[in-house]
Amino acid sequence: MSVVTWVRRKSRLATMINERGGVSIGAALKQAEANLAPMRDEGMAVINARLKELTAIRSEDGPTDDRVERAYHASSAILDAASPFEIAHVSKAAHNLCEIADNHQAGREFDWRVVDVHVGAMTLLMSLPTDATAARDQVLAGLYQVAEKKGVEHKA
Amino acid sequence: MSGVGEALRSSAVVNLSKAVVMVVDDEPFSLALTVQSLSGFGAQTKFACANAAEALNILKDEIVDLMVIDCEMPEVDGYDLVKQLRSAKNEPNSYVPVIMTAGHVKKSKVHKARDCGANFLVTKPFSPATLLERIVWAARDSRPFLQAGDYFGPDRRFRDDGPPSSGERRWNGSSATTSAEPKTGNPS
Numbered sequence: 001m002s003v004v005t006w007v008r009r010k011s012r013l014a015t016m017i018n019e020r021g022g023v024s025i026g027a028a029l030k031q032a033e034a035n036l037a038p039m040r041d042e043g044m045a046v047i048n049a050r051l052k053e054l055t056a057i058r059s060e061d062g063p064t065d066d067r068v069e070r071a072y073h074a075s076s077a078i079l080d081a082a083s084p085f086e087i088a089h090v091s092k093a094a095h096n097l098c099e100i101a102d103n104h105q106a107g108r109e110f111d112w113r114v115v116d117v118h119v120g121a122m123t124l125l126m127s128l129p130t131d132a133t134a135a136r137d138q139v140l141a142g143l144y145q146v147a148e149k150k151g152v153e154h155k156a
Numbered sequence: 157m158s159g160v161g162e163a164l165r166s167s168a169v170v171n172l173s174k175a176v177v178m179v180v181d182d183e184p185f186s187l188a189l190t191v192q193s194l195s196g197f198g199a200q201t202k203f204a205c206a207n208a209a210e211a212l213n214i215l216k217d218e219i220v221d222l223m224v225i226d227c228e229m230p231e232v233d234g235y236d237l238v239k240q241l242r243s244a245k246n247e248p249n250s251y252v253p254v255i256m257t258a259g260h261v262k263k264s265k266v267h268k269a270r271d272c273g274a275n276f277l278v279t280k281p282f283s284p285a286t287l288l289e290r291i292v293w294a295a296r297d298s299r300p301f302l303q304a305g306d307y308f309g310p311d312r313r314f315r316d317d318g319p320p321s322s323g324e325r326r327w328n329g330s331s332a333t334t335s336a337e338p339k340t341g342n343p344s
Contacts, residue, residue: 005303006311013175013221013253017295022171023198025164025288032196032284036189046185072262076228079259080186083281084193091281098260 036084046081047090047126050074051119054097058115068110072101078122089125089136093118096143099152114146164289172199172291176219180205180237181226181257190224190257193284197291208232212240215249222291227258227269227277234258235268242273242308250308251301253294257282273309 023031053074057067078094097118104110121139128135177199181187184206191201203220205211207229223241227234238254254274261269261279269277275297276290299310 003304007251007301007303008298009251009301011221011251011253011295011297012219012248013295014297016174016221017170017172017292019171019174021173022169024166025168025170026166028170028197028288029166029284030196031198032193032288035192035196036284039185039189039192042185043189072260073228076259077183077186079280080183080189080282083259084189084283088281095260102260102262102264 040085043081043085044126047078047122050078050081051122054115054119058112058119064108064110065104065106068101068104071115072098075101075118087126089140090122092140093122093125093143096140096147096152100147100150103150103152111150114150117146118143164285164292170197170288170292170295172197172222175199175221176203177201177222177224178203178205178211178214178220179224180208180211180229180234182206182229183226186226186257189282190287193287194224196284197288199291208234208237208240211237215241215244215246220249220252222294223252223254224287225254225256225274227256227261227265233265233268235265235272235274238272238274238309253291253297255287255290255294257287270312271307273307275310 054071057071057074060067075094075097079091079098082088082090082094097115100114121143125136125139172194177194179187179190179194179201181190187204187206191204194201199222203211203214203218205214209232211223211225225234225237229237232240234256238256241252241254242250244250254276256269256272256274256277257280258269258277259280261277275294278286278290297310299313301309302311
């Protein structure tokens with residue numbers, strides 16, 4: 001029989017957050033955005049490096065499962081780097097590739113064409129003008145179709 | 157001020173200036189994004205760690221008030237780091253509010269994410285607003301800590317009905333039954 005023990009305690013953070021001084025939520029978010037803005041170029045460089053890595057992994061020899069895992073991590077890094085910079089479509093494309101890689105079953109073949117398609121799509125998404133929302137949506141819809149064909153249940 | 161599950165009001169004030177913050181992320185750029193966001197909130201990151209081993213080593217000697225941990229890391233991942241932190245029974249660090257961040261949660265790790273003992277999981281796209289909201293929620297998190305079998309962490313139920321007063325109930329979907337003990341520790 002398992003015993004369930006309950007412990008109620010207040011964290012130091014709970015006390016600190018209410019202390020005098022501090023900053024308003026609005027000002028805090030404004031400052032955080034200002035801190036992140038200069039990191040955009042570095043973020044783009046990380047994304048481009050990871051796109052190259054994906055292309056390299058796709059072309060390599062070696063155990064499939066290991067390469068798929070590395071492709072997953074490269075795609076996850078793109079998702080990390082893209083997410084704060086209002087390039088949501090690139091984040092979603094990277095997430096889609098993570099879903100496909102995560103859906104891979106160990107010991108089975110992997111269709112590396114999906115990596116080509118996603119690298120091409122993410123490169124295109126980054127080059128489209130900011131107001132080309134319809135074109136971005138169309139690219140993303142195509143990627144979701146690829147994922148569905150690979151057995152991923154897409155949660156749009 | 158907002159409670160857990162509520163959106164933040166722009167005019168509400170938070171003071172994170174004294175908080176000792178640790179961020180753990182193996183991706184340097186992702187770690188820098190988190191640190192810069194926290195800095196905007198007025199919280200300085202005292203410990204920026206590239207892996208779980210480094211974090212656990214620091215936690216032996218230093219008291220921290222907030223941890224932001226990436227889920228996917230090589231060797232010891234973020235879930236196992238939180239599990240080790242909680243089970244170490246190293247007060248007060250074992251009770252520290254923990255926010256986990258994830259770009260994508262693998263299907264095979266959904267249960268680990270649920271069972272590791274973190275307060276909240278932030279999935280990306282990352283935004284400072286979401287991170288700050290979860291920090292405030294974590295500070296406001298009044299859920300008791302629960303020790304049940306292998307699990308030690310905040311009660312995974314958000315509705316606070318308190319512990320069952322008596323009797324037995326099913327645990328974890330298995331046929332084993334559990335008995336609840338009275339609350340221990342200091343009521344907040």
